[in-house]
Amino acid sequence: VKRRAALALPALMLGAGPARAAEWRGTPQQGALLIGQGAQGQRLALDGQAVRVSPQGFFALGFGRDHGPSATLTVNGTPRPIAVAKREWDVQHITGLPPAQVTPDAAALERIRVERERLAAVRGIDSARVDFAGGLAWPARGRISGVFGSQRVLNGQPRQPHYGLDVAGPVGTPILAAQSGKVTLAAEFHFFGKLLVLDHGHGVNTLYAHLSAIEVREGEEVSQGQRIGAMGATGRVTGPHLHFSLSWYRVWLDPQPLLSA
Ligand SMILES: [Zn+2]
Numbered sequence: 589v590k591r592r593a594a595l596a597l598p599a600l601m602l603g604a605g606p607a608r609a610a611e612w613r614g615t616p617q618q619g620a621l622l623i624g625q626g627a628q629g630q631r632l633a634l635d636g637q638a639v640r641v642s643p644q645g646f647f648a649l650g651f652g653r654d655h656g657p658s659a660t661l662t663v664n665g666t667p668r669p670i671a672v673a674k675r676e677w678d679v680q681h682i683t684g685l686p687p688a689q690v691t692p693d694a695a696a697l698e699r700i701r702v703e704r705e706r707l708a709a710v711r712g713i714d715s716a717r718v719d720f721a722g723g724l725a726w727p728a729r730g731r732i733s734g735v736f737g738s739q740r741v742l743n744g745q746p747r748q749p750h751y752g753l754d755v756a757g758p759v760g761t762p763i764l765a766a767q768s769g770k771v772t773l774a775a776e777f778h779f780f781g782k783l784l785v786l787d788h789g790h791g792v793n794t795l796y797a798h799l800s801a802i803e804v805r806e807g808e809e810v811s812q813g814q815r816i817g818a819m820g821a822t823g824r825v826t827g828p829h830l831h832f833s834l835s836w837y838r839v840w841l842d843p844q845p846l847l848s849a
Contacts, residue, residue, distance in 0.1 A: 590766040592845075595830065597690040605762070606736070607687075609626060609653050611624060611723065612624030612625075612649070613627070613723070613847065614617075614671050614845065614846070615673065615761050616651065616659070616671065616672050616673065617672060617673035617674070617675055617785045618651055618653055618654065618655050618672060618673065618674060618675045618737075619650065619651065619652070619654070619670075619675060619736055619841050619842035620650070620651050620841065620845060621648060621650050621792065621834060621836055621841045621843075621846060622648065622649040622650070622651075622840065623646075623648055623649070623720060623721055623723065623846075624646070624649065625644070625645045625647070626641065626645045626647065627645055628643065628644065628645045630645060630663065630664060631640075631663070631664050631665070631789050632647055632661065632662065632663060633634035633660075633661070633662040634659060634660070634661055634662075635659055635660055636647055636660070636662075640656070640714060640716075640791070641818075641843070642657040642716065642718045642721075642788045642790070644718065645791070646720075646721045647787045647790065648720050648759055648789075648791065648792050648836055649661070650712070650791075650835070650836030650839045651672050651839075651841075652684045652801040652839045652840065652841070653677070653710070653736075653737050653749060653751070653840065654677075654823075655792060656670050657671065657672055658670065658671055658672060660673050661776070666739050675737065675759060677737040677738055677739055677749065678735065678738040678739070679738065679739045679741065680699060680734065680738040680739070680740050680741070680750065680788075681744075681748070682740065682741070682742050682743070682826060683742075683743055683744070684743075684826060685742055685743055685826065687743070687787055689824045690742045690743045690745060691745075691749075692778070692789070692835070695810070696778055696795055699778050700778050700779065703775075703777045703779075703780075704848075706773070706775070707773065707777075707785070707795075708838055710773045710785050710787070710793070711785070711793055711835050711837065711838050712791075712794070712837055712838055713715075713772055713791070714790070714791055714837070715770070715787055715789050715790070716787050716788065716789065716790075717769065717770070717789030717790075719767050719769050719788040719789050719792075719812075720767065720788040720789050720790055720818060722767055722768070722812065723767070723846050723849075724767055724794070724834070724847055725764070725766055725767065725813060725847070725848075726755075726764075726766070726768040726844055726847055726848070727755070727764050727765070727766045727794070727796060727825050727830060727832050728733045728755045728757060728761055728762065728763050728830045728832070729755075729757060729761065729817060730756050730761060730819070730829070730830070731755070731757070731758030732753065732754065732756075733754045733755070733756040733829055734750055734752070734753070734754030734829075734831075735738060735750070735754075735842075735844065736750065736751065736752060736840075736841075736842035736843070736844060737749055737750065737751075737842060738750040740755075741755045744807055744827055745770045751833055751840035752795070752797070752831045752832055752833035752840075752843075753831075753832045753833075753842070753843050753844055754829045754830065754831055754832070755819075755829060755830045755832060756827065756828065756829040757764065757819055757828065757829070757830075758819070758828065759800050759818070759819060759820050759821060759828045760800060760801075760818045760819060760820075761816050761818065761819035761830075762818065762819075762828055763784075763796050763799060763813045763815065763816055763817040763818060764812075764813050764814060764815055764816065765786060765794075765810045765812055765813065765816050766786075766812070766832070766843070767786070767788045767794065767812050767813065768788070768809075768811045768812045769786035769787050769788040769789075769793075769809075769810060770786065770787045770807070770808070770809055770810075771784060771785070771786055771804050771805060771806050771807060771808045771810060771816075772785050772786065772787045772793070772806065772807075773785035773806065774802050774804060774805055775789045776777055776798065776823075777797075777823060778796065778823065778824070779824045779832065780795075780797035780823045781797060781798045781799065781820065781821075781822025781823025781825070782797075782798070782800070782802050782817070782822045782823075783795060783796060783797040783798075783799065783802075783823075784799065784802060784804065784816055784817060786810065786816075790836075790839035790847060791835075791836050792833075792834070792836055793835055793842070794832065794833065794834055794835075795796040795831075795833040796817060796830060796831075796832060796836075797814065797819060797823060797830070797831040797832075797833070798818075798820055798822050798823050798825050798828070798829060798830065799819065799820045799822060799830075800818045800819060800820025800821070800822065800828075801817055801818040801820065802816075803815060803816055803817050803818070803848065804816045804817070814842050815818065834836045834846070836842040
């Protein structure tokens with residue numbers, strides 16, 4: 589992959605010398621996506637679940653926000669323990685949201701349920717693409733206004749953690765594809781407002797929410813850095829920003845360690 593050299597994340601080795609089984613970029617910690625390459629034809633499983641390996645040996649592994657302190661990566665049938673570092677998560681208080689946004693009514697709850705299923709379906713896509721191996725680029729310019737993993741308290745009520753990175757800026761700020769991929773969802777949702785999901789292969793996907801405009805269609809192929817929409821304030825927001833999420837299958841991950849400072 590062309591961009592591999594540009595990513596200077598630490599590589600860890602499993603095994604030694606010529607018997608090297610696999611190496612990856614990224615730190616095994618809660619919320620991490622590890623992008624790896626091993627021998628061609630290598631068989632991998634994480635905690636007993638088979639992991640897709642491309643013909644070139646590329647693979648992706650993810651550890652969720654609340655992953656326990658260890659995982660087992662099985663390489664060609666041999667289990668190897670991986671220590672998964674614990675992270676501390678912020679608590680973020682958000683006040684001033686309209687009550688209907690914090691406690692949706694019955695009709696909104698049904699809509700939210702249907703949308704959640706639709707999103708789960710696209711996040712579960714397991715394609716053979718290997719775009720993910722090139723890492724991620726910033727999807728927008730702006731100020732980081734929210735980080736991954738924060739425990740959210742909305743109008744004083746605890747809610748699920750924040751599973752994205754927020755970048756605030758003016759409405760209309762260009763939104764760029766963080767990596768090449770295929771548009772698997774282009775829709776308007778209750779919480780996310782106008783949103784896009786891109787599939788980068790092997791379960792790795794990125795989500796762009798609260799857009800003011802969507803400029804690509806479902807099924808379209810996009811390339812890294814291509815403009816796909818514009819920043820906005822649609823859905824449940826207190827101001828214009830991009831909510832940018834990364835996931836590995838249905839496990840939300842932190843995109844920030846993959847982005848340049
Ligand atoms: Zn957000």
